[in-house]
Amino acid sequence: MDTRSTFKARLENTFEIAHANHQPIYSMEGIRGFAVFLVFIVHYSTLMEPWLHIDSSMNQISHYLRRISNLGVDIFFVLCGYLIYGTLLGRDIIFRPYLKRRIKRIYPTFIVVLALYLVISWLIPSASKLPDAGIDAFWLILQNVLLLPGMFDIPAIITVAWSLSYEMFFYLAVPLVILLLRMNRVSSPQRIVCLAGIACVSLVYFSVNTEYVRMLMFLSGMMLFEVQKTKLARYSQGLGLPMLLLSFGAVIVLQESALMGWWLYAFLYFTFIVFCLDCFSQKGIANRLFSRKYLRWFGNMSYSYYLLHGLCLNAFFMVLAYALPPSATHNSLYWLALLPAFILTLVPSAALFVFIERPFSLERKRSFTETLRNTIGNTSTRRVTT
Template sequence: MKAPTLHKHYTALDGLRGLAILLVFIRHSFLTTHLNSLPAQILAWLGSGGWLGVDLFFVLSGFLITGILIDSLNKPRYFKDFYIRRSLRIFPLFYGVLLLCWILTPVLHLQWQLGHLSYLFYCQNIAVDLNPSLSHVPPALNLEHFWSLAVEEQFYMLWPLTIFLLRDPRKIIRSSLSTIAVGLLARCILLLVFPSEKIMEWIYNGLPTHADGLLMGAVFAASIRIWSLDEILRRMRWPVYFCAAIAVAIVAISHRLDFHTYLMSSVGYTVSAILFGGLLLRCLAPGSSAQAFFSTKIMRFFGKYSYGIYVYHLLFTPVLSRLLYRLQALLHSRLLGAMAYLVLWFALSIAVAVVSYKFFESPFLRLKDRFAPPKDKDPDVIANDLTTVTLVGQSAVR
C-alpha cells in the first residue's frame, strides 16, 4: 500500500469525528426520553454505549495533536504557535458559552456556586468529582459533558513539553505505552481498594486514569512516522482482533455497554483505545471501506461541526426537556412524542452549532494565521491532512 503523503487532506478523519459526536448524542438521547417499552429498552441498552464517542474523540485528538507537535519540533516558535492556535480554536466557544450563560443568569434565575469557577480553569472534571452538583446550574443548565473538555485541555497543557523532551518518535511510543500501562494498573488498584460506582466516575473523569485514547492516538501518530501504513496495519491486526474479543467478553459478562462496570472501568478504556486506533488506521488506507464511508459528505458534515454540537447539545436540556412531555401529550403517544422531541433537539443542536461556527468561531479561526503564521500551511490542516508523513525505516525527527 502506498504510504500517505504529507499535506494530503484525509477527509475520512473528519467523518470519523462525525461518528464520535453521533455516538455521544445517541447516548444522551436515550437517557432523556424515558421510554419503557421493550424495543425502547433495547435501543436504550445499545445507546448506552455511546459514551465511547468521547473515547473516539480522544484517539483522534491524541493522533492529530501529536502529529502537529512532532512536525513542529524544529520551529523556533514551537510552544507559542501551538498554544496560540489551540487557544483560538478552543477558547472562544468555551468561554463564550460560559459568558452567555452568566449573562442569562437573571433571565433563567441560575443558581451558581463558588465551585463553578473551576470551569474557568478547565478543572471542572476534578471539581465535579468532589461535588457532583457542580455538573448543573439549576434550574436551566446542564454542564456535565464539559468534563471531557477539561481532560483534553489538561492533556494539551502537558503534552507539548513531553513531545519536546522526548523528540524521537520511538521514545514517544514507548513513553505513551508505558503511561497507558500505568493508568491501567492504577484503575485496577482503585477499583480493588474502593469498589464503587463513585470511583468509576472518578476514573472516567480523570486524565491520569482515562488517557488511554489520547496516548494511543499519540502512539499511532509517532508510528506512522517510522513505519509504512502497511506495516502498522499488519502489526495491529492481531491486537485489534484480540481486543475485539475482549470487548465482546466484557459485554457478555457485564450485560451492559455502559462504563459503570468493573471490567469496562479497568481494561475497557485500553481496549476501546486500541479498537478505535485500528479504525483510524483503516481510514487512512486508500480504497478501504472505512475511508470510503467516513469520507461521505454527511459524515464529514457532522465532523466539521462536532465541537459546537458537543458543547451545545446538552447545555439547555433542563429547559428543553419540558417540550418532551408537551409533544407526547400533543401527539397522544409517548413514542411519537419522544421521536419528535429527539428530531427537534438534534436539529436545534446542529443549527446552533452551524450558526456559531460561521458567525462566532470562524472569525477567531482566521486569526490563527495572523498571530501564529504557519511556515507552509495551517498545522491543523496538516494534522488532519495526516500530519502522518511516513518515513519508512527512519525517524521523522533527527
C-alpha cells in the same frame, strides 16, 4: 448556476475547512461527525427516559444505545492525541505560541456558550447550576472559565465541558513528555517502545484507581500516530468497522459482567487504533464511509455542536413535555422525535460554527475588526489554519 447549485456551493464554502500546512485526512473529519452524533444519542436517550416504560424493550434499547454512545468522547480523545502529538513531533516546541493556538481554538466558542448558559440561568433560576451566594457563584464561574470541572470535583455549568478539562491537561502534559523523554530525537520504533511502556504503567495505575482512566485514549491516539507509519498499518485494512462494532459490544458485555473501567479502556486502546488505521487508509469501506461529504461537514462543526446541543435538547424536551406530558406509554416516540430533535440541535450549532468558531478560532490571524466585519458580511471560503 441554478438555485440548488448555488445553495450547495454556499454550504461547501461554509463547512469545508482548508488546511494551510498539511493535507487533511477526510475520514478523520467524518469520524468527528460520527463521534459527536454518538454524544447526541447519549443525551437524547437520557432525556427521553420519562416517556419510555421501564420494562419495555425500547427502554432497554435506549439504555444500551446510551452506554454505547458514551464512546463518542473517547473517540474524540483518540483523535486529539493523534493530532496534538503528531503536530508537536514535527517541530521545535515553543510553549507560548503553542498554548496561544490551543487557547484560541477552545475559548471563543466556549465563552459564547458559557455566556448563553449564564443568561439562561439568570432568566430561568430553576434551571441554574449557580449557587445562591454571589461570591460562590463568582468562584464557580471562574473555575468553569479555567476549565477545571472534570479533572477536579467541580460542577460543570456546560455539562459536556468536563472533557475540555481533560483536553487542556493533555495539551499541557504532552509537550513536557516529549521534551523530557527526548522523543523528537529518537526513531519511531524507539518512540513506540516508549509509548507502550507509558501505556503499561498507566494501565497498572488505572487498575487501582479508575478515576482518570479515559486519559488512556490520548495515549491510544499517540500510538496511532506512530503505528500509522509502520508496516503494521496495512494489516488493519478491512478491520476498522468490525473493530468498531466489537468496541460497542464490549461496552455491553463488560457492563453486564460488572467489569467496566480499566478493562474496557484497555480493550478500546487497541480497537480504536485499528479502527482509525483502517479509516485513514486511502481505500476500503471504512475510509469511503467516513469520508462522506455531509458527515465531514458535520465533523468540522463538531466542537460547536458538542457545546451547544445539550442546551438545544433541553429546550426541545421542555416543549415536548408541554405538548405531550411524560408517560410510560409512548415508546415509539423515541424514534419519531429523533430527527426533529437532531435538526433542532443542528441549526443553532451550525450558526455558532459559522459566526463564532470558524472566524475566531479557525481563521488565519487578522484583526478583530476585520474578522467581525467578514463574519457579518459573508461566509465565503477563507484560508484556515491548523
